[in-house]
Amino acid sequence: MFVHLSAFYSYRSLPFCRFFLQIEEEEGGDSFDIHISVSDPEKVGDGMNAYMAYKVTTKTSVALFRQRDFSVKRRFSDFLGLHSKLASKYLHIGYIVPPAPEKSIVGMTKVKVGKEDQSSNEFVERRRSALERYLMRTVKHPILLKDPDVLQFLESSELPRAVNTQALSSAGILRMVNKAAEAVNKMTIKMNESDAWFEEKQQHFENLDAQLRKLHASVECLVCHRKELSVNTAQFAKSAAMLGNSEDHTALSRALSQLAEVEEKIDQLHQDQANADFYLFSELLGDYVRLISAVKGVFDQRMKTWQKWQDSQMLLQKKREAEAKLQFTNKPDKLQQTKDEIKELEGRVQQGERDFEQISKTIRKEVSRFEKDRVKDFKMSIVKYLESLVQTQQQLIKYWEAFLPEAKAIS
Amino acid sequence: MSSFDENNKERLRSVSVDLNNDASLLIDIPDALCERDKVKFTVHTKTTLSSFQKPEFSVPRQHEDFIWLHDTLVETEDYAGLIIPPAPPKPDFESPREKMHKLGEGEATMTKEEYTKMKQELEAEYLAVFKKTVQVHEVFLQRLSSHPVLSKDRNFQIFLEYDQDLSVRRKNAKEMFGGFFKNMVKSADEVLIAGVKEVDDFFEQEKTFLLDYFSKIKEATAKAEKMTRSHKSIVKVSPYNLNKNTHSVNTNDVVFLQILTLDHISDLFEKLRKVEGRVASDEELKLTELLRYYMRDIQAAKDLLYRRARALADYENSNKALDKARLKGKDVSQAEEHQKRCLQKFDTLSESGKKELTNFKARRVVAFRKNLVEMAELEVKHAKNNMTLLQGCIELLSGN
Numbered sequence: 016m017f018v019h020l021s022a023f024y025s026y027r028s029l030p031f032c033r034f035f036l037q038i039e040e041e042e043g044g045d046s047f048d049i050h051i052s053v054s055d056p057e058k059v060g061d062g063m064n065a066y067m068a069y070k071v072t073t074k075t076s077v078a079l080f081r082q083r084d085f086s087v088k089r090r091f092s093d094f095l096g097l098h099s100k101l102a103s104k105y106l107h108i109g110y111i112v113p114p115a116p117e118k119s120i121v122g123m124t125k126v127k128v129g130k131e132d133q134s135s136n137e138f139v140e141r142r143r144s145a146l147e148r149y150l151m152r153t154v155k156h157p158i159l160l161k162d163p164d165v166l167q168f169l170e171s172s173e174l175p176r177a178v179n180t181q182a183l184s185s186a187g188i189l190r191m192v193n194k195a196a197e198a199v200n201k202m203t204i205k206m207n208e209s210d211a212w213f214e215e216k217q218q219h220f221e222n223l224d225a226q227l228r229k230l231h232a233s234v235e236c237l238v239c240h241r242k243e244l245s246v247n248t249a250q251f252a253k254s255a256a257m258l259g260n261s262e263d264h265t266a267l268s269r270a271l272s273q274l275a276e277v278e279e280k281i282d283q284l285h286q287d288q289a290n291a292d293f294y295l296f297s298e299l300l301g302d303y304v305r306l307i308s309a310v311k312g313v314f315d316q317r318m319k320t321w322q323k324w325q326d327s328q329m330l331l332q333k334k335r336e337a338e339a340k341l342q343f344t345n346k347p348d349k350l351q352q353t354k355d356e357i358k359e360l361e362g363r364v365q366q367g368e369r370d371f372e373q374i375s376k377t378i379r380k381e382v383s384r385f386e387k388d389r390v391k392d393f394k395m396s397i398v399k400y401l402e403s404l405v406q407t408q409q410q411l412i413k414y415w416e417a418f419l420p421e422a423k424a425i426s
Numbered sequence: 427m428s429s430f431d432e433n434n435k436e437r438l439r440s441v442s443v444d445l446n447n448d449a450s451l452l453i454d455i456p457d458a459l460c461e462r463d464k465v466k467f468t469v470h471t472k473t474t475l476s477s478f479q480k481p482e483f484s485v486p487r488q489h490e491d492f493i494w495l496h497d498t499l500v501e502t503e504d505y506a507g508l509i510i511p512p513a514p515p516k517p518d519f520e521s522p523r524e525k526m527h528k529l530g531e532g533e534a535t536m537t538k539e540e541y542t543k544m545k546q547e548l549e550a551e552y553l554a555v556f557k558k559t560v561q562v563h564e565v566f567l568q569r570l571s572s573h574p575v576l577s578k579d580r581n582f583q584i585f586l587e588y589d590q591d592l593s594v595r596r597k598n599a600k601e602m603f604g605g606f607f608k609n610m611v612k613s614a615d616e617v618l619i620a621g622v623k624e625v626d627d628f629f630e631q632e633k634t635f636l637l638d639y640f641s642k643i644k645e646a647t648a649k650a651e652k653m654t655r656s657h658k659s660i661v662k663v664s665p666y667n668l669n670k671n672t673h674s675v676n677t678n679d680v681v682f683l684q685i686l687t688l689d690h691i692s693d694l695f696e697k698l699r700k701v702e703g704r705v706a707s708d709e710e711l712k713l714t715e716l717l718r719y720y721m722r723d724i725q726a727a728k729d730l731l732y733r734r735a736r737a738l739a740d741y742e743n744s745n746k747a748l749d750k751a752r753l754k755g756k757d758v759s760q761a762e763e764h765q766k767r768c769l770q771k772f773d774t775l776s777e778s779g780k781k782e783l784t785n786f787k788a789r790r791v792v793a794f795r796k797n798l799v800e801m802a803e804l805e806v807k808h809a810k811n812n813m814t815l816l817q818g819c820i821e822l823l824s825g826n
Contacts, residue, residue: 237660240659241660244657244660247649247652247653247656248653248656250649251649251650251652251653253649254642257642257645258639258642258645258646261635261638261639264787266791267794267795270795270798271794397823398820398823401820402820404698404812404816405813405816405820408810408816409813411805411806411809412806412809412810412813415806416806418798418802419802419803425794425795426791
């Protein structure tokens, strides 16, 4: 049974999502002419095995791709699969891999069960929008764009199913990252941070993380309240209309009916504003909270790399001590074995040092790229949000100024 | 912290009402004190009437004094044909008081900034409740002063002038009990209004209209209250309450930090929040309070209809009694007297009732006009304010 849900798209919410993508394009646009859209969510299958298939359309002039304009069908677990592959390849060497959208058991179950109500439609729309932003951020990364998994994801008509996406969800990855962080904290040897840059940056991102989370929680609250206000305004509008009908003074009756109409329009404004609050602001903040977590994860990977290097060094030290001891015993085989192990460990230590230096270099580059892109991106998103607020106020002025003569006409 | 528990003097400008423009008797409430549970209103009178001892004077009055005055007027037989202005509702500081409690309890866990901000919000809320209650008490007195008959009431004069505590007069327990009993009987007999056969077209129309209008305005008041409450709760959600990052950072990071710690944004949203707060409270004062007041006023008009219906019923009963007396041939003159009195009472009530109800309609229309116009103007003003704030911030961000 196929259920085509694209018809439900609130034409109001859609423009906001488009704004998002326009910003992304305007920004990194020059060297990467690539635009991805996620659309046409379609329910495939029935019952608990059902899933949502999304159309992923790529429009690009980048030579890596075989065509300039092409589409594929993907499901949510495919996105998660892509992310986990990228994370496993690039996280540990210091690249900031954009996080995938969160899994949601509750939201998805409603959709599977076939509830076609407002909230499950909103859920699908929210997810669609998040998947789109995720892909755009991924392809904006110069290294990730060239990754064969990314190319395959965008181009192949058939994709091997990503298994075990439980562990591979972005929440799962974050859990892994957090565990790494815990391990880092429990490190017996305190990392000798020779580089003040890292210490400073880490602190900076910690602060940012805390503030963004707080802000995000509050904005989610705001969206809720605004929706409630919209409902109450609509109810008041109805009661004002009835009052106007009951009123026997003609001019006052007309004014009350006008008031009812104004309030109805304002109710609509509140709804639109709540959508803007949500799509332009709240989701933006949510994305950034997850992004900052990814950044923090990368710093932790550096710590892990350092730890690995240190461990190898300690092992080497021990082996050397063992070698020294063996010199005085008559165990030529054992001695040789130890010498071999030392050789190997020396190699490992050297590699460890190289890895550490490499990841440090990569992170520096990544962070400054991140800062450059994200600052502009975030600022422009905020501006778009503020502009939506301005629009609301303009509409309010229009409605009330139109009402004023009606009110004055009461005599 | 304890500044609210102690005398909190608030200088409040009285909301101008069309009622207060007869120079012979001008009343306003320029001042109000909040002492724990009690609110003390300063009632200020300016008059050219010789019935008063002085041309200008002020007295302190409590809410209970207003109720006493209202009740004595309601129970005065002579005023049965008048719409008695509805009594002002009790000042309700429950909500801000609860908050103050929370503030006190949470003081230890909050930062200085958070605490100061909450305190400011609390003060604003107190002020809003104050404004509301002063307005409603003031309007009550001004309705009386602008009424040709009620303004001459002896108790009204005492209320305005008597410079001692009125509580002694109030504590007339028998009077209060009597009043309460009367109220009970009145509500039980409300069926009478609907049941009585109407002889006069005017009153028939008024009755139908008022009964229907009352239920509609009650509904509208309830919905307006809900809407205003929602509006206020949005204002309370303070998302943009970020502690400014005071860590020293190198200059390369300053821009990034500024944007992402949203210094400009949090300032902007704080200002927007304040404006929204004013929008919500203006909406409440002009719309919700308007509806609430007229809901009570219509109830008072209904009470008048009720009293007239009773008088009509009495008259009809006296007719029946007269017929019976004539049949029996006993106490006829007595019954005639009674019937004549009932008729007189009914006619007086009808005559003054008609005048009152006509004036009531005019008054209501004027009040609606005034408040709706003011509300629309304020909404426009606040929206323009918001726009300026927003556009300023957008310029700032885009320019960087």
